[in-house]
Amino acid sequence: xxxxxxxxxxxxxxxxxxxxxxxxxxxxxxxxxxxxxxxxxxxxxxxxxxxxxxxxxxxxxxxxxxxxxxxxxxxxxxxxxxxxxxxxxxxxxxxxxxxxxxxxxxxxxxxxxxxxxxxxxxxxxxxxxxxxxxxxxxxxxxxxxxxxxxxxxxxxxxxxxxxxxxxxxxxxxxxxxxxxxxxxxxxxxxxxxxxxxxxxxxxxxxxxxxxxxxxxxxxxxxxxxxxxxxxxxxxxxxxxxxxxxxxxxxxxxxxxxxxxxxxxxxxxxxxxxxxxxxxxxxxxxxxxxxxxxxxxxxxxxxxxxxxxxxxxxxx
Numbered sequence: 001x002x003x004x005x006x007x008x009x010x011x012x013x014x015x016x017x018x019x020x021x022x023x024x025x026x027x028x029x030x031x032x033x034x035x036x037x038x039x040x041x042x043x044x045x046x047x048x049x050x051x052x053x054x055x056x057x058x059x060x061x062x063x064x065x066x067x068x069x070x071x072x073x074x075x076x077x078x079x080x081x082x083x084x085x086x087x088x089x090x091x092x093x094x095x096x097x098x099x100x101x102x103x104x105x106x107x108x109x110x111x112x113x114x115x116x117x118x119x120x121x122x123x124x125x126x127x128x129x130x131x132x133x134x135x136x137x138x139x140x141x142x143x144x145x146x147x148x149x150x151x152x153x154x155x156x157x158x159x160x161x162x163x164x165x166x167x168x169x170x171x172x173x174x175x176x177x178x179x180x181x182x183x184x185x186x187x188x189x190x191x192x193x194x195x196x197x198x199x200x201x202x203x204x205x206x207x208x209x210x211x212x213x214x215x216x217x218x219x220x221x222x223x224x225x226x227x228x229x230x231x232x233x234x235x236x237x238x239x240x241x242x243x244x245x246x247x248x249x250x251x252x253x254x255x256x257x258x259x260x261x262x263x264x265x266x267x268x269x270x271x272x273x274x275x276x277x278x279x280x281x282x283x284x285x286x287x288x289x290x291x292x293x294x295x296x297x298x299x300x301x302x303x304x305x306x307x308x309x310x311x312x313x314x315x
Contacts (some may be wrong), residue, residue, distance in 0.1 A: 009045040015273060016047025022045055023055035024111060028066075028109040030226065032059055042124025048126040055133040056127055060120040064145040066113030071152055073100045073110065084154050089115045098237045117149065121160045128163040129288045133234065139164040140241035162191060162285060165258040171296070172260065174200065175307055176210045177244075177272045182299035182307055183209065188292045191285030198223045198282065199293035200271070201240035207295060210271075212240045219282035227300075228287035235282040241271040246311040253280065263310050270311055 020039040026032045026155065036056050043049050074084055077099045085091045092111045100107040124142075129132050143164040150157040168188045175182045185203060190196050198215050202223075206214035219237040243251035245261050245266050252259070260267040284291065299307070308314060 001034070001038055003206040004007075004041055007045075012042040012045035013047050016042030016045075020052035020055040023059050028062075029105070030114055033063075033116050033123075036060075036120060036123040039063065040126035042221055043123075043126040043130060044119070045102050049130040049134055053127040053131065053138060056123050057134075057138045060124045061145065063113040063117045063120055064142065064149055065119045066110050066147060067149050067155070069099065070110040070114040071149075073102075077101070081152065084152060085114075086155055087115045091115070112304075114154075118155050121157060124160055125163055128166075129286050133167050135163070135166055136168055141164070154169065158171050162256060164177055165256050166191065167257050170257070172257075173263075173266045173268045173307055174204070174300075175268070175270045175304065175311070176204065176269055177313060179210050180304060180308070181210060182304035183295040184299065186292075186294045186296050187257060189289045189291070190257050190291040191289055192235065193251060193255050193257065194271070194280050195223050195284050195291045196293070197239060197243060197253055199239045203272075203293050203295050205240055209295070209298065213238065215240070216282075222282045223284055223291050227289050229288065233283055236279050237282040239274050239278040239280075244270040244272055246270060246273050246313045251268075253278075268307065268310065270313070 004015070009014070016039050019035060020044065021033055023032055023039070026035060030170065032253075036059055039047075039052050039056055043052055045221070071084055074083060078256055079099075085096075092108070092115065096111060097104060097107040100110055128139070143161065146157050146164055147159045149155055150161055166189060170187050172185045172187055173182065174185050183204065185200065186247075187196065187199070198219050201212065201215045202220045204210045205212040206220075215237055216235070218233075218235045222233060222235055239253070243253070246263055253268065260269050262268070
């Protein structure tokens with residue numbers, strides 16, 4: 001690790017895949033997250049994320065599943081979910097391993113996974129945030145386990161869950177309720193709904209398709225530029241819409257495009273007048289990920305009416 005920290009980017013490029021390739025050979029009770037972190041560091045310095053992704057994300061997935069199995073065995077032994085221990089290796093003792101049952105080495109593996117699973121988050125993000133190919137190939141397999149473990153509220157896996165849920169080249173039907181107009185928009189690389197909100201306002205208001213105030217050029221640049229901003233910019237974006245699900249429930253800006261419900265094979269989002277004035281920091285959730293939102297088609301009047309019949313705003 002010390003050698004890597006003083007290495008040049010050119011030296012890190014070939015080393016990353018070699019370090020990642022060692023991961024499957026490390027014993028489950030060894031310092032695998034540390035080795036993955038070293039490979040992730042090399043990716044951050046220029047190593048190929050796709051060449052490092054499989055060992056890093058397979059290790060992440062395995063520890064997510066092992067941590068969930070730890071929680072299952074804890075509950076099977078009579079422990080309440082709200083009594084699950086904190087993720088700290090100080091909890092690992094003979095009594096805990098006996099409670100988990102099974103072979104001692106297996107119980108140790110599960111306990112270590114429970115305690116170290118968050119350490120996989122940085123190297124996993126290193127490969128996920130630098131390659132849409134990696135996200136397409138691996139994200140859907142890891143996301144359910146990540147969300148299930150996060151729901152136990154003992155691990156902070158928000159960044160990993162958000163990265164795994166990023167939509168790529170996703171068609172979106174957008175209905176603008178005040179003007180009774182509709183659009184097909186294709187989105188990708190968007191880290192949260194703050195960024196989505198800005199880009200929809202840019203495409204629809206800025207493009208002259210719906211009334212309102214278009215977002216500033218700086219907020220759009222921050223949402224879309226391939227070059228990440230250095231630190232917090234202080235730029236502010238202003239809300240142009242209320243984001244709603246077809247049943248009228250709010251789609252929160254703090255949430256994800258993945259929260260938008262799928263209706264008959266398409267994600268369906270309804271835009272309404274904002275309930276109140278709101279603004280937010282325009283910096284994107286994942287600095288390395290430029291978002292995209294492309295208007296692919298304006299829907300006909302008949303199409304808009306048909307889509308509205310699938311919402312709670314049926315005429």
